[in-house]
Amino acid sequence: MNKVVTFGEVLMRIAPLGNKKLKQTNQLEYYFGGTEANVAISLSQFGNQTQHVGAVSNDFVGDAAKSFLQKFGVNTSAIHNSHHPLGLYFLEVGAVMRSSTIAYNRAHSAFSNIDPKKINWEEILKDCQWFHWTGITPALSLNAYQALKEGLTVANQKGIPISADPAYRKDLWNYGKDAKKILNELVGLSTIFIGGPNEINELLSTKFSYENDDFIKGSKLLLKKHTNIQKVFDKTRKSINANWHKIQARMWNGLEFLETNELEITHVIDRIGTGDAYAAGLIHGLLHYDDTKALKFANASCAIKHTIEGDANLVTEQEVISIIEGNLSGRIIR
Amino acid sequence: MNKVVTFGEVLMRIAPLGNKKLKQTNQLEYYFGGTEANVAISLSQFGNQTQHVGAVSNDFVGDAAKSFLQKFGVNTSAIHNSHHPLGLYFLEVGAVMRSSTIAYNRAHSAFSNIDPKKINWEEILKDCQWFHWTGITPALSLNAYQALKEGLTVANQKGIPISADPAYRKDLWNYGKDAKKILNELVGLSTIFIGGPNEINELLSTKFSYENDDFIKGSKLLLKKHTNIQKVFDKTRKSINANWHKIQARMWNGLEFLETNELEITHVIDRIGTGDAYAAGLIHGLLHYDDTKALKFANASCAIKHTIEGDANLVTEQEVISIIEGNLSGRIIR
Amino acid sequence: MNKVVTFGEVLMRIAPLGNKKLKQTNQLEYYFGGTEANVAISLSQFGNQTQHVGAVSNDFVGDAAKSFLQKFGVNTSAIHNSHHPLGLYFLEVGAVMRSSTIAYNRAHSAFSNIDPKKINWEEILKDCQWFHWTGITPALSLNAYQALKEGLTVANQKGIPISADPAYRKDLWNYGKDAKKILNELVGLSTIFIGGPNEINELLSTKFSYENDDFIKGSKLLLKKHTNIQKVFDKTRKSINANWHKIQARMWNGLEFLETNELEITHVIDRIGTGDAYAAGLIHGLLHYDDTKALKFANASCAIKHTIEGDANLVTEQEVISIIEGNLSGRIIR
Amino acid sequence: MNKVVTFGEVLMRIAPLGNKKLKQTNQLEYYFGGTEANVAISLSQFGNQTQHVGAVSNDFVGDAAKSFLQKFGVNTSAIHNSHHPLGLYFLEVGAVMRSSTIAYNRAHSAFSNIDPKKINWEEILKDCQWFHWTGITPALSLNAYQALKEGLTVANQKGIPISADPAYRKDLWNYGKDAKKILNELVGLSTIFIGGPNEINELLSTKFSYENDDFIKGSKLLLKKHTNIQKVFDKTRKSINANWHKIQARMWNGLEFLETNELEITHVIDRIGTGDAYAAGLIHGLLHYDDTKALKFANASCAIKHTIEGDANLVTEQEVISIIEGNLSGRIIR
């Protein structure tokens, strides 16, 4: 069984039920998530061995966070405890033309204060077949950035494939470092790029459009700049409104452009974590299938996540395969 | 007031809330259902007298099952208690392209172990105007099959109209009998056939397609084979996905083919029991209206069930009539 | 800050969760609403000062009603306590072609029994920039009608703009007065008319259709009859079914006809109070913007209310502006 | 099987969960109750045939009320529908030294407006072995009083035993009649008196204390005044606080004084309806056992009701018998 290692902040999501605003009710529901942990959980459901690395609070909240990952089969032995609180966010869920709104409380979290020295990357990556990181992590703090960089360095030394999802969230970069420089450095230590024109523009200061032609041009430029990167995987989303989306995946593998069919989600259940579902699907696909099937698997994984409550994709490999095979009618399975 | 008698297993449905997977939450919701009991409940809401015959566990679960039927006006005096547990199923509700999944726990249930000798069909069918059965019952056990056969025999002797909904569920036939033979035997004791090419193919080993022409041909063949059957009622379903269905009803009454308009359910609330809602609508229609209106009533009853939570259709006759009259906009009634 | 005064019955809405029928569950959810209070709450969220005038029961239910308004920033100091119970309604929420159903319990409520002498309109309207009333209030009782008439008279003396939403609900007029006569009298004391052909026909005994031409003709006639009315604001609704609506606003300001784009709500969350959201949006618009923007603001306010649970629109001015600016995709705001 | 008939108002209880105040939450829970209906439900659980007579609203609330009674086996065929709303009350549940508070909304209810002419007492009481009424009913309205009096008259003609629970609630007597006179009149039509010094003092303008001696003196005086009354049954309650009660039953059967042991409820779950549980236990006891056992059964029935949520006692005869036999440790039954 393949082992995938992810590194990043475990976040608690707290939300009123349904489409209520916080002040309308005294009832809340919570999930644990965080983009990299979501990838680990999803890969676990697909049948892979996974380990998540990070830090949680040294109280019953951090304990519950680890229990949550364990429930879904993720190894938590390299998640450290800290006297800082667990990062969290509140969510009010919108509908149709009303946006969902997120209020973060993560600036001084256990993960932001992670001590890079406490992470034994040699040990963790010993039997690892894939390492995954996102642009959220280096945005959070110097400590987080340094810990990630060390992990990527060790992974490189071991020749482990590394997927980078360098989403740039401007509001998070508050510790005085230049996002572009750091993200380029870390992408320079990776082998698979998950992103499209937006992310490429951010890294290369280019202005590629969302069109396929520009995606290909941008990807070529990225591969030229970062020769370690072998393939570029992207997805496009058309949002009719908050409840009705269309998803399509595309890739440039250095030689050819591939594109999947569009999948339509007419009744979105939960939008959060769909990008992570794409990444997890892609990693699973690249570990087990060829590029074409991997891309389809990633797209279908992303699409079906829209029907799952919570941050992480909890479907099995078989459920995703079934979508690839064209079973879109959602018949009851008895 | 007409009295309709149904015979079959009362099943408990247990499901996590919303679209959650079981392992995501500690909260569950339950309903009692079972295809034949659903028909009885719906007929009760339409204003008919109903009685359900069967067996439940001799504990507070079985007691709650009977209370549930009584709440909706179904006579439960011929439901026996047994030391075997009540049959139940767990449901995880899907969305869009994600299928709902059902996990059954009914193999050794109170109903499967029903003692045919304990059922006094003479007494039960004394003042009965309609008897309804489905293919689930004879699939469950020899006891269930025998009890049903006796009921049909007595009903035949009394000249009571009998509707057969011989849905074939392969996974249920585990007690060593030949499904086709038994279903043909029991259809041979019935007067109304609820089913289409699928069910006919199963019984007659034919290969009719879903097209209207084939439906007519299949129906003619069925009426030839089973001369007691007078009419064949079917519905077709187009599933865009798990949340968006279109429903249309059709019939062959021996002389002519009738078809209703298509009704579109753009936001499915609960898919389960919609076939039972069709059957209940049809029985009510045939008891009170002509064939054309009965077919429309069945179609509208089926359609509106998609908006009702739980297994049974809980709308009134007036609500269904209103749909037939073209009121589809769902305006608030104050 | 502008102060808007509303007068009317605060109603409690009690409903089973989701699409359940009352008899399916022992769980309920409640909100406080009432058409005029809804307008006050929404105007409060838009940043205006508001005061609601009325009467509630002298028990913990009435206390909770006032607390509810206070929570959303509405001044409740002119809401009186009464030994009569608070008016309430039960709601069963339909879906698709199934109508929602409302069961009222308001005939002998605290508000119906309001004592006009207890309302100090001079004091209340001292620093008021807008007064809003609806046709529900004079329908409820002679007391309610008299109290409203006195308020309108004082407001007129003070030159306060007055919006009239004279929706005619036949079932409510049970105290022996002629609805048409009274509504015409009260419209005669107002300056802004919120209504379309339906309401005009009711007042003027005309038969205008829903077409824009007829809307204009009707509006002209209304302005001729009631010379105090300066502008007529209307919205049209196309209901594909209970879950899928389209909304469009139009106006006649005495000189020209204006019309907004249509806004489509593909997944209605809560239909109730959308008319009140329109009125609140309109009043806010007329207090802060020109007619064109006010109409757009009213339309967008109405549309987004369909995504809010409960009776009152709880969105901010910024959220409505964003819709006017064309942001309809409902992206997550982090 | 014995048939017991009860007559009275079915009330809906609406309450926030746990010990919350209404304004602390948007969630509610409901039950149907009403003192006489509670007696019917409890008698049904003990295995008796029961019928409740009354009136409910002609909407889904009234429909749910009838369904509720049916669920627990009570015949509802003599409950009429009315265009008046169902009576209801809101409850905030206290604890320890904090009182529970009730806010009623019943003054203009369906039951208060009941039409005595619509009740066919001859038919209803045809096969009846017991009739039960309480002092709430004649307090509500002239109509309710007249309907009750007619019922008692017919029951007397048929020689049916009649239990009177003439609790006097001052706040309810608002229609201009003299409570004492009416209650004496109706007690004069009954055979079993459920009440103690309080109720006797109310009827006879006496001043008996709670002591056993005074209970006996009062009972003797009552039997002298109302010669039709054969026995007097009372219970005493010691409330340490809202959560900790002690219950004891006593009787005067015309010849001797009997008293049960005291039963201690250290953790009260629901206080409401415990008096009704006593009455139901007593009626069941008098129908099936001797006086001594009947008194014990009533006392135990009352005590165990404190552990049942909702207004009505839902325990079986066997559970009450077990308490009489001294099983007070509440061991798990597997």
Place this chain on the structure above:
Amino acid sequence: MNKVVTFGEVLMRIAPLGNKKLKQTNQLEYYFGGTEANVAISLSQFGNQTQHVGAVSNDFVGDAAKSFLQKFGVNTSAIHNSHHPLGLYFLEVGAVMRSSTIAYNRAHSAFSNIDPKKINWEEILKDCQWFHWTGITPALSLNAYQALKEGLTVANQKGIPISADPAYRKDLWNYGKDAKKILNELVGLSTIFIGGPNEINELLSTKFSYENDDFIKGSKLLLKKHTNIQKVFDKTRKSINANWHKIQARMWNGLEFLETNELEITHVIDRIGTGDAYAAGLIHGLLHYDDTKALKFANASCAIKHTIEGDANLVTEQEVISIIEGNLSGRIIR
């Protein structure tokens, strides 16, 4: 009407339902609290005018916090918005010998980062009759301490009575200042001391025991040290276990020692905020009654808070008076 001003952190409490551990469920319930805000809310329920001063996050969480205070009648116009998150704590509720556990997330909260310059104490205290503070506030941050000190200085200038509840929480003092020195400084600006031997020992480095004699000696010493302090109010708690407490209040008013009866809470509903309920009761008492009644009112207010869910005491003055008058049986009020 008296106006009381409180200053401090509004905290959000988030807890799983009942006695569950966080990892046992996905459901949470929340309240807003914070020791000083609790006092304001309770005083509002007693009928006083109140204003709370502080800072909340500039997002929907902070907005909900302010709405919560408004719901209970507290003026929030001097609560500032901040880009820092709202302080919060998670709670797991214990029982019997199992302790409740709290996990704080408040170290970098909006309130800790409050800007003293933004508070216009002159304006706020213009029409104020009482100022209340606790030892939590100066423990949180230098900013919070400075803001409080300025408020106390202005209040002193205006001759406003000031109650100090200088509870010392060691874990909170993390910004490098000496707790003892600061607390003595602030007590030196106050007039009423709420605390007993524990708090006195902390301030004066003494070792008084819990005995009444020592309480008196300590109080005398305190009044000698801080001549501005006029009276010392304390309460003692005996905890049989987490569910069963006994409460008693005592005071030294400079001349005499007073002590109330003990109140026993056999079934604690919510332990949190009972000290704040004592403080609120005391302030209300001192504003409206003599010392003896004030002490009784404080004790009863504290006791009844144990029966209220959430952080703040939501009972009325009348409910507390009723306890003082000896009504401890918790009878239902209809």
Place this chain on the structure above:
Amino acid sequence: MNKVVTFGEVLMRIAPLGNKKLKQTNQLEYYFGGTEANVAISLSQFGNQTQHVGAVSNDFVGDAAKSFLQKFGVNTSAIHNSHHPLGLYFLEVGAVMRSSTIAYNRAHSAFSNIDPKKINWEEILKDCQWFHWTGITPALSLNAYQALKEGLTVANQKGIPISADPAYRKDLWNYGKDAKKILNELVGLSTIFIGGPNEINELLSTKFSYENDDFIKGSKLLLKKHTNIQKVFDKTRKSINANWHKIQARMWNGLEFLETNELEITHVIDRIGTGDAYAAGLIHGLLHYDDTKALKFANASCAIKHTIEGDANLVTEQEVISIIEGNLSGRIIR
């Protein structure tokens, strides 16, 4: 870290909320439990490595059961999947003198049908320091008995300590074997006996009373009969009622009798699994402490479990130690 292996049926508990009867509500709550799995979970919380061996259904219910154990740190790699359903029970929670009631549905469960050949005891017990079993397992089926016997045999060969909790549940023994014979055989393969006079009487056909003297005599006799047994551990329970228990532990270690203090649980939260909490506490104690402390730890572990919702004890070692040290007041830990 010590590894403890448990073997037995994982059961799902399904229950209505609070003290409701099933028929009173549509809402349920579930936990996974089963006596041996409860022991594994509790030992995991105490910091031990644990593995549970058994079989679950091959559907999402079985998947959720395994996830549940993983969440609490129990290794599930030796839990097999089966096409039989997961065993489950329904629970109605009583109070005071009302018993809780359990309705089982486990007769044909995945575990009952476990295939002994699929369990690789050599592998599982390779690094095991303790093996625990109960009398439930051999009662369920021949397969379960055989699998257990093989496990005990291998454990014996490896010299692993084995705790036997041979509770005899008559109703479970339905597959034709003699309970006494089998239990004696299996106790003969064990080293620690968890049980008292009841269990000894069952095994040895004796009639020892609950008194300490008899406990000692019985223990001596047991050690004589089963020379492999080294120590006998028992607990006694006094149930004032369902909500109020007192617990005390005692032991005979072959040389001396030891007894703990009595711990009083005045407000029982959940009675189920308290025996398993005792066993887990004992095993933890015997692995880490001397007999005296082990007995105290077992007793305190049992007592505190009464405050935990669900079947398994979820407290930490530190929480139990704190009770032993006399901290019974349940103070809040911040």
